[in-house]
Amino acid sequence: MAGSATSGSVLRSLRHLNPPTKGSKFAIRAPSHAAHTPKFVQPKDRIPFWNIVPGDHVKLKSGRVGQQDGLDSDEKIRGEGIVVRIDREKNWLWLRDVDDKNKLAPKAIRHIIPRLVDPLAPEKGYGPNVTEIPRPVHYSNVMLKLPGSDQFAVRLSRSAAKYDKRKGMYVWKRYATIKASEEKLLETGKAFEKVEVPWPSLPGKRRIRDSSMSDRNTVEGESWAPWRPEDPVLLPERKGITSPQSELRAQILADERRQRDAEKQVEAGPSAPADALGTYAGFKQGRVKPPPIAQPPTPAEIIRMRTNAASDWASGEAIEAHRQEGGLSFHWRDYLDLAPRQGPASGGDWSELPASTRKGGLDAPRDPRDGRITDGLSRNDVDRMPIELLMTRDLTNERGLKWRMRRWKEKQAEMQQEAIQEHRERSKLLKELDALKV
Template sequence: MLPIPKKYSIRDPVIKSVRPKDRIKYWNVVPGDQIRLLGDKKNTLHEVLSINRFSNRVFVKGVVNAGEDDAGKIPPSKNYHYSRCQLFLGNYELPPTKKSPEPQVVPVFAQRLGTTAPRWNRFFGRYDWKRFATKTVPRIPHLSGDKITIPWPIQAPRTIPEPKAYDTTQDEVKRVTYIPPSFQPSLKGIIPQPPSEIEFLRTLYNPHLPNPFGASPPVETYLFRELANPHSRAKKHARWLTWQMEKQQRLQKFFQEELSNLQGRSIREAKAEAAFKWRQQIEEEKEAQRKQRWKKMTDETTLARQSKRRERKEAKQRQRLTALVLKDQPNQVIPKDLRS
C-alpha cells in the first residue's frame, strides 16, 4: 500500500494510480469470477480477466474499447471500477408471487459482501479469507438471513506443450551432468585440501598427466574470484586494508634504511627523515596517478570534441549541397532523364 515512485510514472505515464489510502487492501473480485455491472439494464455477465490493484480497475473478457483499430496491436480490454461490480452467485428458483404465479429461475447477484478475518498462509505466502453474500439481488426467501458462501474460482491447471525440435526434453533436463567430488575427511587426520589452480590448469592442458581431481573436478572452487562482485563493500574494505598494510611496510623499510646508516644523526632525526621520504613517495605516486587520469580524461574529451566538430562539418556540407542552385550558363547541359 505504498505510493508508486515517481520514476515509474515517468517511465510509463499510462499507469494511473489512486491514492494509497483509497486502494483496496483485500480484493473479493479476482480473475475467473463472473460479475455484472451496476447500471447495466441487460444484466450482461462478464468474466473477470485481470485486476489492477493500483487503480482499482477490473478488466473483463470479450469487451474491448471502441475506436482501437491499430494494425498489429492487441486491442485493450474494457475495464470498470471495482465499485460497479456485483458477483454472480448462480441461478436460483424463486417461489411463485402475485405477479408470476409460477416459480421462476433467475440469476442472483451479491448486493452486499462479508468476509472472515484474513489469516496469513505461510505455505503460499499470502493472506487467505472466505467471502460470503449477506444480501442478494433479488432476495431469496428461503435463504434470507443466511450467509451464502461464494467459493473462489478454480484456476485451470497449466498445460505443458509437447517439446519440438528446438526444445529440451524433460529427461535431458533431469539428467545429471556433474557429480561433485567425494571427500571423506576423518576427524583423526588432516582435512584434505583441493588442488591449487595451477594444478587444475596443468591438468587441462596436459590430459596425459595423472588427474588428481578424479572423474569430476571441482571447477567451482576456482571461480569464486571471477563470480564475486569486485565493487562490494567487503572487497573495497579489503583493498583499503591491503593498501594500509603496504604503506606501513614501506615506512618500516625506510626506517631500516635510515637507521642502518645514521651518518652522525640521532635516531629521532633519522626516523623523521625516513617519514618525510615516505610521505614524499606516497604523494608522488598519487600525483602520477592523478596526471594519468587527467590525461585519459583529456584524450576522451578531445576525441568527443573532434567527433562532434566532424559531424557538424558534414551536416553543413550536406546542407550546402542540398541548397545549391546553379545559374544558367552556356556550357550547362540538362540530362535527358530530367528534361520535361
C-alpha cells in the first residue's frame, strides 16, 4: 500500500501525478522468492481527483464473486462492499463486506503457515493453511451507491477543484448521473438526471482515557488560580537580526574604509592634466568590496542584552510598586533556574522543596542586577508560577501554520490601520487646500 499522501481520503497534494525517481537496484531489498509485481501505471493515466473515497458504498460493474444457490450457474453475483482504502498511484481500491449477511467484497486467497489449533493439545491438529484477504479492484470497475437509496450511479462527474489554504486540501463537489424516475421522465422527458452526492463522514478516532486524565466536572469545578492576569511577566525577547555592538563595529569599519579611500585618492593625485578642459574619474574598478554589514548577535551579546533587560525590568518603579501592593512578578528564567536541579526531567521531585521560605521567595524583592530570585523558592512558589507563560517558546511551535497565520493576520491588521491613518491625513490635507482656494 502506498503512503498516506497517495492513499488518504483527503487530497492534500497532487504528488501521485509526479513521475517516479529512478533509484539504485540496491535501494530496496528484494525477497528471495519470486513475487508478483503489479503493472506500473504511467502518471498520465492516473486519476487526479477521485470521486470515490474510503467510506463509500460501491458495486462492481463486472466480475463474479459468487453464485446464488438454486439458480442457474450462469447467474452471477456482482461484488459489493465499502471502500476501506485507495491507492492513487495504481488506481486501485480495496473493499470490505457490508455486513455479515452480505459478504460480497472481492477477496483473494493467501497461503499461510499452518498453526496448531491448541499448542497445549497437539492432538487437535493444525488450523487452515489459507486465509482470505481483500483483493484490489480498479477504479473504473465500480459503481457508486447513492446514500439513503438503492440506486447506483451510471456516471460520476465533479465540479472544478480548488485548493483551500485554510484546510490545506483540495475541495470539489461530486455529481452522479442516475436513471430518472417515471415521474421525472414524464416531467422533463430526460431518461437521466444529475444529483449531488455528499462525501462520506468517517467516524473520528476515540481517545482512550488513562490515569493522567481527569473528569470534566472536576476540571470545570477547579476555581483556584495560581496567578493573576495583572501580575507582570517578563518573557525572553526574540533573537534580533543584529545587535548594537555589531552595528557599532560595522559603522567603525565603514568609517575606516572611507578614510582609507580618501587617503588613496589624495596620494594618486588628479587623473587628468592641469590644462585639460575637464576631469576624468578614471576607469571603474572591476572588484568593489561590499560595505561592512552588521552581523547577528553572538551568544555573549544575547545573554548581555537579556541580562540588561531583566535588570531594567526588576529595578523598575512599576514592579516595586506592584510588589508593595501584594502582587507578584514572574521572570521567564524563574522556572528554568529551578527545573534542572529539582525538576522531574532530572529525576527530582517537587516534594523535596520546602513548603515555604523564610524570606518570602516570589514575594521578596529581586536582584537588581539580573532580576533573579535571591531568597530561594518553595512548593507554594512553584504552584503559583504561570508555566504556560514562562515556557511559551517551548510549548508553542512558532514556525507552525497556526502561528504564522496569526502573525500574518496581525501584520495585515497593522497595515490596514496604517492605510486608514494615511487616508485620513490625506483627506485632512485636501480639505485644508480647498479652504485656501476659497
